[in-house]
Amino acid sequence: MNRLTGAAVEKDFLSRVIEESGQNLLACLQCGKCSGGCPISSDEVAGPRRLIAEILYGNKRQALEDPTWWYCVACGTCMTRCPVEINMYRVATALAEMAEEEKVPPSEPDIHLFEELFLKSVEKYGRANELKVVMNFNLRTHHPFKDMGVGMTLMRKGAINPGEFLKGGRAGERVARIFSRISSKAQRKGTGE
Ligand code: SF4
Ligand code: SF4
Structure with missing residues (x-):
């Protein structure tokens, strides 16, 4: 569980996503209500719950390569279902900017x-x-x-x-x-x- 190792690079990534998106991902309960209603979640596309888990665990590369944020249509369903009102579209935008900055080849x-x-x-x-x-x-x-x-x-x-x-x-x-x-x-x- 990378999240518990305290490695600086992992903490930096999580803090940066929180800062750039303005969303308190640490409040995520991993309940999956977001993915349950997300129109783009499928066997191939992880969906918001799994993407947030990748970020929380500090899996920077996986998160920046995850196709979820490419497919996100900003419908807001996840936020309306989320008990802690996490706005996934803001997270997707932050990841897109970071991937662009770090020249991560687009997964889509x-x-x-x-x-x-x-x-x-x-x-x-x-x-x-x-x-x-x-x-x-x-x-x-x-x-x-x-x-x-x-x-x-x-x-x-x-x-x-x-x-x-x-x-x-x-x-x-x-x-x-x-x-x-x-x-x-x-x-x-x-x-x-
Ligand atoms: S609905 Fe909210 S709290 Fe539940 S997994 Fe999704 S983002 Fe986390
Ligand atoms: S805003 Fe994006 S992540 Fe949230 S339900 Fe819609 S498509 Fe899925």
């Missing part, structure tokens, strides 16, 4: 790529250009025709406008400021300021 590269393309689109156009995001994603994952059928149906029903693909548009000042703040914060963390 497709989700990582989709997030990257989505954010680039918001940064460039001020919103996600769905058609471009999906087309870029399918090209980059070598399945260029994957969503063709669904795309045609959505276009026929007017849910997607093919003209959007050609439209440029530019993000406004406010969006540029948000991305610049995020990038400065990441740089400060990287240099330990």
Whole structure:
């Protein structure tokens, strides 16, 4: 039980997740009510209870490589069921930032790529250009025709406008400021300021 060894590195990891997420993981009862209602928990995806156990035991590498926080859809079900109101989405965000900082290869590269393309689109156009995001994603994952059928149906029903693909548009000042703040914060963390 790593949690009981008191090794500095393990304590640092647990304290840092608590600090970054603002969630008191030490209060976790390991009751499993969170995982019982979590839509992404499965045989392959550990779910919130097991992820918290990994953090409590100081299993840093396992926690940063755990696919749970990649799949978390921020639905909040775990928090509403949790007797000590732990917000798992905040924990997932803290782990994502730490994994990025420590250059841990994403355990779910497709989700990582989709997030990257989505954010680039918001940064460039001020919103996600769905058609471009999906087309870029399918090209980059070598399945260029994957969503063709669904795309045609959505276009026929007017849910997607093919003209959007050609439209440029530019993000406004406010969006540029948000991305610049995020990038400065990441740089400060990287240099330990
Ligand atoms: S519901 Fe709350 S207390 Fe119970 S295992 Fe999940 S996070 Fe821990
Ligand atoms: S917020 Fe994330 S971890 Fe919590 S129930 Fe929803 S998907 Fe599961």
